[in-house]
Amino acid sequence: MALHAAIVGWGMSVPTRVVTNAELSTMVDTSDEWIQSRTGIKERRIISNGESTSTLATAASRAAMAMAGVQAADIDMVIVATFSPDRPMPATACRVQAALGITNAAAFDIAAACSGFVYGLTVATSLIQSGVAKRILFCAADVVSHYVNWNDRNTCVLFGDGAGAVVLEATDQPYGLLSSDMGAAGDREDLLMVEAGGTCLPLTAEVAASDRRFLSMNGREIFKLAVRGMEESSHAALNKANLTLADMAVVVPHQANQRIIEAIAERLGVPIQKFYMNLERYGNTSAATIPMALTEAVAEGVIHNDTYILLTAFGGGLTWASAVVRWGIPSTRLPITQ
Numbered sequence: 001m002a003l004h005a006a007i008v009g010w011g012m013s014v015p016t017r018v019v020t021n022a023e024l025s026t027m028v029d030t031s032d033e034w035i036q037s038r039t040g041i042k043e044r045r046i047i048s049n050g051e052s053t054s055t056l057a058t059a060a061s062r063a064a065m066a067m068a069g070v071q072a073a074d075i076d077m078v079i080v081a082t083f084s085p086d087r088p089m090p091a092t093a094c095r096v097q098a099a100l101g102i103t104n105a106a107a108f109d110i111a112a113a114c115s116g117f118v119y120g121l122t123v124a125t126s127l128i129q130s131g132v133a134k135r136i137l138f139c140a141a142d143v144v145s146h147y148v149n150w151n152d153r154n155t156c157v158l159f160g161d162g163a164g165a166v167v168l169e170a171t172d173q174p175y176g177l178l179s180s181d182m183g184a185a186g187d188r189e190d191l192l193m194v195e196a197g198g199t200c201l202p203l204t205a206e207v208a209a210s211d212r213r214f215l216s217m218n219g220r221e222i223f224k225l226a227v228r229g230m231e232e233s234s235h236a237a238l239n240k241a242n243l244t245l246a247d248m249a250v251v252v253p254h255q256a257n258q259r260i261i262e263a264i265a266e267r268l269g270v271p272i273q274k275f276y277m278n279l280e281r282y283g284n285t286s287a288a289t290i291p292m293a294l295t296e297a298v299a300e301g302v303i304h305n306d307t308y309i310l311l312t313a314f315g316g317g318l319t320w321a322s323a324v325v326r327w328g329i330p331s332t333r334l335p336i337t338q
Protein backbone atom coordinates (compact mmCIF):
# COMPACT_ATOMS: atom_id res chain seq x y z
CA MET A 1 0.00 0.00 0.00
CA ALA A 2 1.35 3.44 -0.92
CA LEU A 3 1.82 5.64 2.12
CA HIS A 4 1.71 8.95 0.31
CA ALA A 5 0.31 10.77 -2.72
CA ALA A 6 2.86 13.26 -4.05
CA ILE A 7 1.79 16.26 -6.13
CA VAL A 8 3.85 15.63 -9.28
CA GLY A 9 2.16 18.12 -11.64
CA TRP A 10 0.13 21.31 -11.37
CA GLY A 11 -1.46 23.87 -13.68
CA MET A 12 -4.21 26.43 -14.05
CA SER A 13 -6.48 28.02 -16.60
CA VAL A 14 -8.58 31.19 -16.59
CA PRO A 15 -10.86 32.71 -19.24
CA THR A 16 -9.25 35.29 -21.52
CA ARG A 17 -11.87 37.95 -20.82
CA VAL A 18 -10.73 40.37 -18.10
CA VAL A 19 -13.37 42.35 -16.18
CA THR A 20 -11.81 45.26 -14.32
CA ASN A 21 -13.24 47.14 -11.36
CA ALA A 22 -13.70 50.10 -13.72
CA GLU A 23 -15.93 47.98 -15.97
CA LEU A 24 -17.98 46.79 -12.98
CA SER A 25 -18.51 50.38 -11.91
CA THR A 26 -20.36 50.94 -15.20
CA MET A 27 -22.73 48.10 -14.25
CA VAL A 28 -23.46 48.74 -10.55
CA ASP A 29 -22.98 51.62 -8.10
CA THR A 30 -19.42 50.86 -7.02
CA SER A 31 -15.86 52.08 -7.59
CA ASP A 32 -12.36 50.75 -8.05
CA GLU A 33 -11.42 52.42 -4.77
CA TRP A 34 -14.26 50.70 -2.82
CA ILE A 35 -13.57 47.26 -4.25
CA GLN A 36 -9.80 47.43 -3.77
CA SER A 37 -9.97 48.82 -0.25
CA ARG A 38 -12.64 46.31 0.92
CA THR A 39 -11.39 43.20 -0.92
CA GLY A 40 -7.97 43.69 -2.55
CA ILE A 41 -9.42 42.66 -5.93
CA LYS A 42 -8.49 44.63 -9.07
CA GLU A 43 -9.87 42.43 -11.81
CA ARG A 44 -11.33 38.99 -12.45
CA ARG A 45 -11.74 36.61 -15.43
CA ILE A 46 -15.20 35.76 -16.75
CA ILE A 47 -16.07 33.07 -19.32
CA SER A 48 -17.23 33.90 -22.86
CA ASN A 49 -19.24 31.82 -25.33
CA GLY A 50 -17.81 28.34 -25.75
CA GLU A 51 -16.14 28.32 -22.33
CA SER A 52 -17.52 26.37 -19.35
CA THR A 53 -16.37 24.71 -16.16
CA SER A 54 -15.13 21.67 -18.09
CA THR A 55 -13.19 23.68 -20.71
CA LEU A 56 -11.32 25.51 -17.94
CA ALA A 57 -10.82 22.25 -16.02
CA THR A 58 -9.55 20.49 -19.15
CA ALA A 59 -7.01 23.22 -19.92
CA ALA A 60 -5.75 23.28 -16.32
CA SER A 61 -5.55 19.47 -16.32
CA ARG A 62 -3.57 19.43 -19.58
CA ALA A 63 -1.03 21.79 -18.02
CA ALA A 64 -0.81 19.66 -14.85
CA MET A 65 -0.35 16.45 -16.87
CA ALA A 66 2.36 18.06 -19.02
CA MET A 67 4.15 19.21 -15.87
CA ALA A 68 3.91 15.68 -14.46
CA GLY A 69 5.10 14.22 -17.76
CA VAL A 70 2.17 11.80 -17.91
CA GLN A 71 -0.11 10.71 -20.73
CA ALA A 72 -3.86 10.03 -20.71
CA ALA A 73 -3.15 6.29 -20.32
CA ASP A 74 -1.25 6.94 -17.09
CA ILE A 75 -4.27 8.40 -15.23
CA ASP A 76 -6.60 5.96 -13.46
CA MET A 77 -9.02 8.39 -11.82
CA VAL A 78 -10.37 11.87 -12.57
CA ILE A 79 -11.94 13.97 -9.83
CA VAL A 80 -13.33 17.49 -10.23
CA ALA A 81 -14.26 19.73 -7.29
CA THR A 82 -16.93 22.20 -8.34
CA PHE A 83 -20.23 23.73 -7.29
CA SER A 84 -20.88 24.93 -10.85
CA PRO A 85 -20.90 21.79 -13.01
CA ASP A 86 -21.38 21.88 -16.80
CA ARG A 87 -24.63 19.94 -16.35
CA PRO A 88 -26.57 18.30 -13.48
CA MET A 89 -25.55 15.00 -15.12
CA PRO A 90 -23.03 13.70 -16.06
CA ALA A 91 -20.35 14.76 -13.61
CA THR A 92 -18.01 17.43 -15.00
CA ALA A 93 -15.16 14.97 -14.31
CA CYS A 94 -16.64 12.66 -16.98
CA ARG A 95 -16.57 15.49 -19.53
CA VAL A 96 -12.96 16.31 -18.61
CA GLN A 97 -12.05 12.63 -18.86
CA ALA A 98 -13.55 12.46 -22.36
CA ALA A 99 -11.94 15.73 -23.50
CA LEU A 100 -8.52 14.46 -22.43
CA GLY A 101 -8.98 10.98 -23.91
CA ILE A 102 -8.51 9.33 -20.53
CA THR A 103 -10.22 6.02 -21.13
CA ASN A 104 -10.82 3.37 -18.44
CA ALA A 105 -10.51 5.86 -15.59
CA ALA A 106 -13.13 6.38 -12.89
CA ALA A 107 -14.52 9.93 -12.87
CA PHE A 108 -16.67 11.81 -10.38
CA ASP A 109 -17.27 15.26 -8.87
CA ILE A 110 -16.98 16.59 -5.33
CA ALA A 111 -19.07 19.54 -4.14
CA ALA A 112 -17.72 21.48 -1.17
CA ALA A 113 -17.83 25.01 -2.65
CA CYS A 114 -14.75 27.09 -1.75
CA SER A 115 -13.36 24.26 0.42
CA GLY A 116 -13.50 21.88 -2.55
CA PHE A 117 -9.77 21.72 -3.25
CA VAL A 118 -8.78 20.73 0.29
CA TYR A 119 -11.74 18.32 0.58
CA GLY A 120 -10.84 16.78 -2.79
CA LEU A 121 -7.14 16.58 -2.03
CA THR A 122 -8.04 14.63 1.11
CA VAL A 123 -10.35 12.26 -0.78
CA ALA A 124 -7.87 11.71 -3.64
CA THR A 125 -4.97 11.12 -1.26
CA SER A 126 -7.04 8.61 0.72
CA LEU A 127 -7.92 6.71 -2.48
CA ILE A 128 -4.24 6.44 -3.33
CA GLN A 129 -3.27 5.48 0.23
CA SER A 130 -5.90 2.74 0.26
CA GLY A 131 -4.62 1.32 -3.04
CA VAL A 132 -7.80 2.09 -5.01
CA ALA A 133 -5.90 4.39 -7.41
CA LYS A 134 -2.25 4.98 -8.31
CA ARG A 135 -2.37 8.25 -10.23
CA ILE A 136 -5.24 10.72 -9.94
CA LEU A 137 -5.95 13.84 -11.95
CA PHE A 138 -7.67 16.19 -9.52
CA CYS A 139 -9.03 19.50 -10.75
CA ALA A 140 -10.89 22.27 -8.93
CA ALA A 141 -12.89 24.47 -11.27
CA ASP A 142 -15.71 26.96 -10.88
CA VAL A 143 -17.63 29.32 -13.10
CA VAL A 144 -19.00 31.46 -10.29
CA SER A 145 -20.12 34.11 -12.81
CA HIS A 146 -22.98 31.77 -13.84
CA TYR A 147 -24.60 32.33 -10.45
CA VAL A 148 -23.65 35.97 -9.90
CA ASN A 149 -26.34 38.63 -9.89
CA TRP A 150 -24.73 41.37 -11.97
CA ASN A 151 -27.15 43.89 -10.44
CA ASP A 152 -26.03 43.15 -6.86
CA ARG A 153 -22.99 45.20 -5.90
CA ASN A 154 -22.68 43.29 -2.61
CA THR A 155 -21.64 40.12 -4.41
CA CYS A 156 -20.78 40.72 -8.08
CA VAL A 157 -17.48 42.46 -7.31
CA LEU A 158 -16.11 39.48 -5.38
CA PHE A 159 -16.05 36.55 -7.79
CA GLY A 160 -14.38 35.23 -10.94
CA ASP A 161 -14.03 32.04 -12.99
CA GLY A 162 -11.02 29.70 -13.11
CA ALA A 163 -9.54 26.24 -12.68
CA GLY A 164 -6.48 24.66 -11.10
CA ALA A 165 -5.38 21.03 -11.36
CA VAL A 166 -2.88 18.67 -9.80
CA VAL A 167 -1.66 15.17 -10.61
CA LEU A 168 -1.30 12.98 -7.53
CA GLU A 169 0.91 9.90 -7.63
CA ALA A 170 1.46 7.01 -5.22
CA THR A 171 4.85 7.03 -3.51
CA ASP A 172 6.60 5.64 -0.43
CA GLN A 173 8.33 8.98 0.09
CA PRO A 174 6.73 11.48 2.49
CA TYR A 175 5.40 14.04 -0.02
CA GLY A 176 1.94 15.44 -0.60
CA LEU A 177 -0.83 15.69 1.98
CA LEU A 178 0.44 15.04 5.50
CA SER A 179 -2.69 15.96 7.42
CA SER A 180 -6.08 17.52 6.89
CA ASP A 181 -8.91 18.90 8.97
CA MET A 182 -12.38 19.25 7.47
CA GLY A 183 -15.68 20.47 8.87
CA ALA A 184 -19.12 21.72 7.94
CA ALA A 185 -22.11 23.54 9.42
CA GLY A 186 -25.03 22.55 7.22
CA ASP A 187 -27.43 24.47 9.43
CA ARG A 188 -25.93 27.77 8.22
CA GLU A 189 -26.54 27.39 4.48
CA ASP A 190 -28.62 30.58 4.64
CA LEU A 191 -25.43 32.65 4.92
CA LEU A 192 -24.14 31.68 1.48
CA MET A 193 -26.11 29.78 -1.13
CA VAL A 194 -27.71 29.50 -4.54
CA GLU A 195 -31.28 28.76 -3.45
CA ALA A 196 -32.89 27.74 -6.74
CA GLY A 197 -32.04 25.47 -9.66
CA GLY A 198 -31.94 22.13 -7.88
CA THR A 199 -34.68 19.63 -6.98
CA CYS A 200 -35.71 21.56 -3.86
CA LEU A 201 -36.62 24.75 -5.73
CA PRO A 202 -36.74 24.01 -9.48
CA LEU A 203 -36.19 26.79 -12.00
CA THR A 204 -39.78 27.50 -13.00
CA ALA A 205 -40.28 30.58 -15.16
CA GLU A 206 -41.28 32.52 -12.04
CA VAL A 207 -38.24 31.44 -10.01
CA ALA A 208 -35.88 31.98 -12.95
CA ALA A 209 -37.09 35.57 -13.18
CA SER A 210 -36.34 36.18 -9.48
CA ASP A 211 -33.12 36.72 -7.51
CA ARG A 212 -33.45 33.23 -6.00
CA ARG A 213 -31.44 31.72 -8.85
CA PHE A 214 -28.41 33.83 -7.91
CA LEU A 215 -25.74 33.46 -5.25
CA SER A 216 -26.83 35.21 -2.06
CA MET A 217 -24.57 35.99 0.87
CA ASN A 218 -24.47 37.63 4.29
CA GLY A 219 -21.04 39.21 3.83
CA ARG A 220 -20.45 40.39 7.39
CA GLU A 221 -21.34 37.05 9.01
CA ILE A 222 -19.33 35.10 6.43
CA PHE A 223 -16.34 37.37 7.06
CA LYS A 224 -16.35 36.62 10.80
CA LEU A 225 -17.01 32.89 10.45
CA ALA A 226 -14.41 32.52 7.68
CA VAL A 227 -11.68 34.10 9.81
CA ARG A 228 -12.52 31.97 12.85
CA GLY A 229 -13.08 28.81 10.82
CA MET A 230 -9.79 29.02 8.93
CA GLU A 231 -7.85 29.90 12.09
CA GLU A 232 -9.21 26.96 14.09
CA SER A 233 -8.95 24.53 11.21
CA SER A 234 -5.34 25.58 10.50
CA HIS A 235 -4.38 24.78 14.10
CA ALA A 236 -6.16 21.42 13.88
CA ALA A 237 -4.35 20.43 10.66
CA LEU A 238 -0.97 21.50 12.08
CA ASN A 239 -1.58 19.52 15.27
CA LYS A 240 -2.45 16.41 13.27
CA ALA A 241 0.80 16.76 11.31
CA ASN A 242 2.79 17.36 14.51
CA LEU A 243 4.11 20.57 12.96
CA THR A 244 3.88 24.26 13.88
CA LEU A 245 3.32 27.46 11.94
CA ALA A 246 7.05 28.10 12.21
CA ASP A 247 7.64 24.95 10.13
CA MET A 248 5.48 26.29 7.27
CA ALA A 249 7.34 28.04 4.44
CA VAL A 250 4.14 29.44 2.96
CA VAL A 251 0.45 29.63 3.79
CA VAL A 252 -1.81 29.36 0.74
CA PRO A 253 -5.28 30.46 1.84
CA HIS A 254 -8.53 30.44 -0.09
CA GLN A 255 -8.41 33.71 -2.03
CA ALA A 256 -11.71 35.32 -1.01
CA ASN A 257 -10.70 38.68 0.30
CA GLN A 258 -7.42 40.33 1.32
CA ARG A 259 -8.95 41.59 4.57
CA ILE A 260 -10.05 38.08 5.57
CA ILE A 261 -6.50 36.83 4.91
CA GLU A 262 -4.97 39.71 6.91
CA ALA A 263 -7.30 38.94 9.82
CA ILE A 264 -6.31 35.24 9.76
CA ALA A 265 -2.62 36.17 9.65
CA GLU A 266 -3.08 38.41 12.68
CA ARG A 267 -5.00 35.79 14.66
CA LEU A 268 -2.45 33.09 13.83
CA GLY A 269 0.41 35.48 14.68
CA VAL A 270 2.03 34.92 11.28
CA PRO A 271 3.52 37.78 9.21
CA ILE A 272 1.26 38.57 6.25
CA GLN A 273 4.29 38.11 3.95
CA LYS A 274 4.04 34.38 4.62
CA PHE A 275 0.58 34.30 2.99
CA TYR A 276 0.59 33.90 -0.79
CA MET A 277 -2.05 36.00 -2.57
CA ASN A 278 -3.04 36.40 -6.20
CA LEU A 279 -6.65 37.45 -5.65
CA GLU A 280 -6.05 40.94 -7.03
CA ARG A 281 -5.95 39.37 -10.52
CA TYR A 282 -8.68 36.72 -10.26
CA GLY A 283 -11.05 37.49 -7.37
CA ASN A 284 -12.72 34.56 -5.62
CA THR A 285 -12.85 31.59 -8.00
CA SER A 286 -14.28 29.29 -5.30
CA ALA A 287 -12.66 25.81 -5.27
CA ALA A 288 -10.09 26.91 -7.86
CA THR A 289 -8.38 29.60 -5.79
CA ILE A 290 -5.92 27.34 -3.93
CA PRO A 291 -4.60 25.28 -6.90
CA MET A 292 -4.36 28.47 -8.97
CA ALA A 293 -2.40 30.14 -6.17
CA LEU A 294 -0.17 27.05 -5.77
CA THR A 295 0.59 27.09 -9.51
CA GLU A 296 1.56 30.76 -9.53
CA ALA A 297 3.46 30.54 -6.24
CA VAL A 298 5.65 27.74 -7.62
CA ALA A 299 6.21 29.65 -10.89
CA GLU A 300 7.27 32.72 -8.90
CA GLY A 301 9.71 30.66 -6.80
CA VAL A 302 7.71 31.18 -3.59
CA ILE A 303 7.24 27.43 -3.09
CA HIS A 304 10.29 25.17 -3.19
CA ASN A 305 10.92 21.46 -3.01
CA ASP A 306 10.98 19.95 0.46
CA THR A 307 9.04 22.76 2.11
CA TYR A 308 5.88 22.52 4.15
CA ILE A 309 2.79 24.43 3.07
CA LEU A 310 -0.40 25.15 4.99
CA LEU A 311 -3.62 25.31 2.94
CA THR A 312 -6.81 26.70 4.46
CA ALA A 313 -10.27 27.33 3.04
CA PHE A 314 -13.83 28.28 3.97
CA GLY A 315 -17.02 28.54 1.94
CA GLY A 316 -20.60 27.60 1.18
CA GLY A 317 -22.08 24.70 3.11
CA LEU A 318 -20.84 26.13 5.29
CA THR A 319 -17.64 24.12 4.84
CA TRP A 320 -14.07 24.61 5.96
CA ALA A 321 -10.85 22.65 5.57
CA SER A 322 -7.12 22.99 6.15
CA ALA A 323 -4.21 20.81 5.17
CA VAL A 324 -0.48 20.48 5.62
CA VAL A 325 1.36 19.51 2.44
CA ARG A 326 5.00 18.65 1.88
CA TRP A 327 5.88 19.96 -1.55
CA GLY A 328 8.29 18.06 -3.78
CA ILE A 329 8.70 15.40 -6.44
CA PRO A 330 9.76 11.92 -5.24
CA SER A 331 13.18 10.75 -6.44
CA THR A 332 11.59 7.65 -7.98
CA ARG A 333 8.35 7.82 -9.92
CA LEU A 334 5.78 5.29 -11.04
CA PRO A 335 6.28 3.99 -14.61
CA ILE A 336 5.03 6.39 -17.31
CA THR A 337 3.76 5.54 -20.81
CA GLN A 338 6.40 6.46 -23.38
Ligand code: ACO
Pocket residue numbers: 029030031034035038039114153154155157158192217219220222223226254256257284314315316
Ligand atom coordinates in the same frame (compact mmCIF):
# COMPACT_ATOMS: atom_id res chain seq x y z
N1 ACO B 1 -19.46 49.15 -3.88
C1 ACO B 1 -19.81 50.15 -3.08
N2 ACO B 1 -20.49 50.00 -1.95
C2 ACO B 1 -20.81 48.74 -1.58
C3 ACO B 1 -20.48 47.64 -2.36
C4 ACO B 1 -19.78 47.86 -3.55
N3 ACO B 1 -19.42 46.86 -4.36
N4 ACO B 1 -20.94 46.54 -1.73
C5 ACO B 1 -21.53 46.93 -0.60
N5 ACO B 1 -21.47 48.27 -0.51
C6 ACO B 1 -21.98 49.13 0.53
C7 ACO B 1 -23.09 48.47 1.33
O1 ACO B 1 -24.33 48.59 0.65
C8 ACO B 1 -23.06 49.25 2.60
O2 ACO B 1 -23.77 50.45 2.40
P1 ACO B 1 -24.76 51.01 3.55
O3 ACO B 1 -23.89 51.24 4.73
O4 ACO B 1 -25.29 52.26 2.91
O5 ACO B 1 -25.76 49.93 3.74
C9 ACO B 1 -21.58 49.62 2.76
O6 ACO B 1 -20.97 49.40 1.48
C10 ACO B 1 -20.85 48.80 3.81
O7 ACO B 1 -21.22 47.45 3.65
P2 ACO B 1 -20.55 46.36 4.55
O8 ACO B 1 -21.26 45.07 4.32
O9 ACO B 1 -20.40 46.82 5.95
O10 ACO B 1 -19.10 46.32 3.92
P3 ACO B 1 -17.90 45.48 4.42
O11 ACO B 1 -16.81 46.38 4.83
O12 ACO B 1 -18.32 44.43 5.40
O13 ACO B 1 -17.44 44.74 3.10
C11 ACO B 1 -17.69 42.62 2.02
C12 ACO B 1 -18.36 43.91 2.42
C13 ACO B 1 -16.52 42.94 1.11
C14 ACO B 1 -18.69 41.74 1.28
C15 ACO B 1 -17.19 41.90 3.29
O14 ACO B 1 -18.25 41.77 4.24
C16 ACO B 1 -16.63 40.56 2.99
O15 ACO B 1 -15.59 40.44 2.41
N6 ACO B 1 -17.27 39.48 3.44
C17 ACO B 1 -16.84 38.16 3.13
C18 ACO B 1 -17.58 37.69 1.92
C19 ACO B 1 -16.84 36.74 1.06
O16 ACO B 1 -15.65 36.75 0.92
N7 ACO B 1 -17.61 35.87 0.44
C20 ACO B 1 -17.10 34.96 -0.51
C21 ACO B 1 -17.69 33.62 -0.37
S1 ACO B 1 -17.27 32.91 1.17
C22 ACO B 1 -15.66 32.68 1.10
O17 ACO B 1 -15.12 32.50 0.05
C23 ACO B 1 -14.89 32.74 2.37
